[in-house]
Amino acid sequence: MDRKIYGLLAEFDTATQVVDAARKIREAGYKKTDAFSPFPIHEMDEALGIRRSILPYLVFAGGVAGLLTGLGLQWFVHVYDYPIIVGGRPYFSLPSFIPPAFELTILFAGFAAVFGMLFLNGLPQPYHPVFNVPRFALATREKFFLLIETKDPKFDYEETKRFMHSLSPQEVFDVEE
Amino acid sequence: MTNFEDYRAPEEISRWRTFALGIGGLLSIIILVIAVIFPEQREQALRSWLLGFIFWGGIGIGCLGVLILQYLTGGAWGVVSRRILEAGSRTIPILFVLFLPIMAGVTYAYEWTHLMDLPVVVHRQPYLSVEWWIFRAVLYFILWYLMAYFLNKWSAQQDQAKDFDQAAKLLADSSKFSGPTMVFFVLVVSFAAIDWVMTLDPHWFSTMYGFLFTAGWGLSCFCFVVANLAFLANKAPLNRIIGKRHFHDLGKLMLALTMVWAYFNFSQFLIIWSGNLPEETTWYLSRLKGGWGVVGAILILFHFAFPFLVLLTRDVKMRAKWLASLAVFILVLRLVDMFYLISPNPRISTHGKSLELWASFSWMDIAAPLAVGGIWLWFYFGELMKRPLVPVNDPYLGNAIEHGKGH
Numbered sequence: 001m002d003r004k005i006y007g008l009l010a011e012f013d014t015a016t017q018v019v020d021a022a023r024k025i026r027e028a029g030y031k032k033t034d035a036f037s038p039f040p041i042h043e044m045d046e047a048l049g050i051r052r053s054i055l056p057y058l059v060f061a062g063g064v065a066g067l068l069t070g071l072g073l074q075w076f077v078h079v080y081d082y083p084i085i086v087g088g089r090p091y092f093s094l095p096s097f098i099p100p101a102f103e104l105t106i107l108f109a110g111f112a113a114v115f116g117m118l119f120l121n122g123l124p125q126p127y128h129p130v131f132n133v134p135r136f137a138l139a140t141r142e143k144f145f146l147l148i149e150t151k152d153p154k155f156d157y158e159e160t161k162r163f164m165h166s167l168s169p170q171e172v173f174d175v176e177e
Numbered sequence: 178m179t180n181f182e183d184y185r186a187p188e189e190i191s192r193w194r195t196f197a198l199g200i201g202g203l204l205s206i207i208i209l210v211i212a213v214i215f216p217e218q219r220e221q222a223l224r225s226w227l228l229g230f231i232f233w234g235g236i237g238i239g240c241l242g243v244l245i246l247q248y249l250t251g252g253a254w255g256v257v258s259r260r261i262l263e264a265g266s267r268t269i270p271i272l273f274v275l276f277l278p279i280m281a282g283v284t285y286a287y288e289w290t291h292l293m294d295l296p297v298v299v300h301r302q303p304y305l306s307v308e309w310w311i312f313r314a315v316l317y318f319i320l321w322y323l324m325a326y327f328l329n330k331w332s333a334q335q336d337q338a339k340d341f342d343q344a345a346k347l348l349a350d351s352s353k354f355s356g357p358t359m360v361f362f363v364l365v366v367s368f369a370a371i372d373w374v375m376t377l378d379p380h381w382f383s384t385m386y387g388f389l390f391t392a393g394w395g396l397s398c399f400c401f402v403v404a405n406l407a408f409l410a411n412k413a414p415l416n417r418i419i420g421k422r423h424f425h426d427l428g429k430l431m432l433a434l435t436m437v438w439a440y441f442n443f444s445q446f447l448i449i450w451s452g453n454l455p456e457e458t459t460w461y462l463s464r465l466k467g468g469w470g471v472v473g474a475i476l477i478l479f480h481f482a483f484p485f486l487v488l489l490t491r492d493v494k495m496r497a498k499w500l501a502s503l504a505v506f507i508l509v510l511r512l513v514d515m516f517y518l519i520s521p522n523p524r525i526s527t528h529g530k531s532l533e534l535w536a537s538f539s540w541m542d543i544a545a546p547l548a549v550g551g552i553w554l555w556f557y558f559g560e561l562m563k564r565p566l567v568p569v570n571d572p573y574l575g576n577a578i579e580h581g582k583g584h
Binding site: 056087088095099 | 443446447450451453489491
């Protein structure tokens with residue numbers, strides 16, 4: 001082969017077909033797989049064996065970090081660095097510290113959610129080989145695609161291609177690097 | 178045409194109904210007899226009855242509010258819980274009957290009725306007088322009844338709808354009606370909360386009070402709906418309809434309202450704490466001293482912190498039994514919250530002093546909520562059995578069932 005192959009891409013007409021095919025791909029033991037659809041398909045995570053994202057834990061950690069930052073900042077300013085009596089309240093007056101601490105909790109949790117999501121998805125990604133297949137543009141309109149990467153330990157060009165044809169797709173494409 | 182028999186509530190509800198009426202009726206008679214025979218017990222009996230009424234009434238009126246809400250937001254959770262909300266909203270008449278003892282005994286329960294010379298009470302004339310207080314209470318019930326009446330009427334017509342267009346039009350009508358009605362609903366709840374609970378302390382006022390009850394009663398309602406659905410979900414007919422994701426969605430709403438409840442409570446506290454004015458802080462001082470601080474801490478930990486952290490996890494929200502257990506737990510804490518709002522208020526028998534926690538607590542604070550609850554649940558279950566458990570002709574019923582099946 002003179003050209004480098006990134007993987008094999010199969011095109012499907014309906015969501016039901018693509019989910020059934022994804023199940024078969026997982027049962028056949030392929031791991032480095034991906035699916036593309038114009039709208040979210042809830043069954044797809046389970047069909048392809050995609051594990052739950054760790055994003056919720058990142059968001060929680062971000063929230064806790066925000067809370068501690070908020071309280072720590074106010075403690076540093078009002079108790080340690082520049083103690084000043086405001087309205088006759090004690091230096092460390094927790095009730096009035098809660099709104100800023102709450103805001104920082106939300107802010108940091110929000111940052112963790114957005115940037116964590118981008119990081120876990122590997123975004124921004126200016127180039128991805130699947131776009132070398134012209135028909136892949138239809139993934140945002142009406143077609144469903146399944147991908148098996150050459151990196152997969154079970155990948156064998158001839159055999160995997162035959163296997164993908166057996167899933168009765170519309171067509172199977174070679175995805176060039 | 179749809180076979181309504183397929184969606185009838187399970188028969189065992191009628192056994193629960195009889196049981197609830199037995200407990201509620203017996204305890205009500207005991208409390209009533211005590212209140213009639215011993216005049217010195219009347220204040221406590223009415224305070225406890227008010228506690229039970231505000232707790233259970235909050236669920237019924239909360240059901241009306243969430244019924245209005247789900248017509249505005251749409252969503253699968255609203256379609257599958259609509260018949261529970263409707264049955265809850267149709268309990269307004271029995272809530273009025275349960276309110277009659279408080280109306281009759283207003284001069285035994287509310288200190289301001291004896292303080293007509295007090296400047297703050299004089300200033301609030303004629304608004305804060307017994308006649309106007311009773312007039313307004315009747316008005317609140319009429320308004321709530323009308324809101325519930327129309328939404329229930331159209332929903333019943335939808336069950337009889339001949340075709341899809343008619344069913345869709347009835348749904349659209351309900352949604353249009355719900356927009357302005359929501360505004361009036363929150364206003365009526367605010368006025369009722371101020372009249373029935375805030376005036377227990379004639380000196381104190383808070384502009385956050387109405388929202389405390391709107392959020393609290395909404396939370397009560399969601400917990401009640403989750404407990405009901407979990408109970409019905411593994412029996413015909415709802416076992417074909419309710420799915421994990423319905424509980425997931427309702428769990429998210431429980432989380433949201435838990436946070437809103439805490440947010441409103443803290444807002445009220447922060448403003449009064451920062452202002453540090455004697456006329457406002459008395460309310461919190463009487464709820465921090467004499468053992469009441471422990472109740473406040475329990476509320477912060479178990480009405481907010483614990484449910485908040487548990488509801489963050491998806492697994493709890495998706496498992497009906499876990500979510501329902503938490504819902505019942507929150508409902509118990511809702512009762513503690515109402516006890517914390519009602520019981521430390523000044524009493525007539527102590528000439529306006531607040532009692533310490535243990536002096537204030539009476540066996541009737543448990544018996545009266547059970548009495549009110551028994552009668553209310555008896556009526557509620559009766560209403561629940563009158564209609565199919567799902568809105569059979571709702572245009573979104575199919576989508577709602579499909580939505581629940583996801584993992």
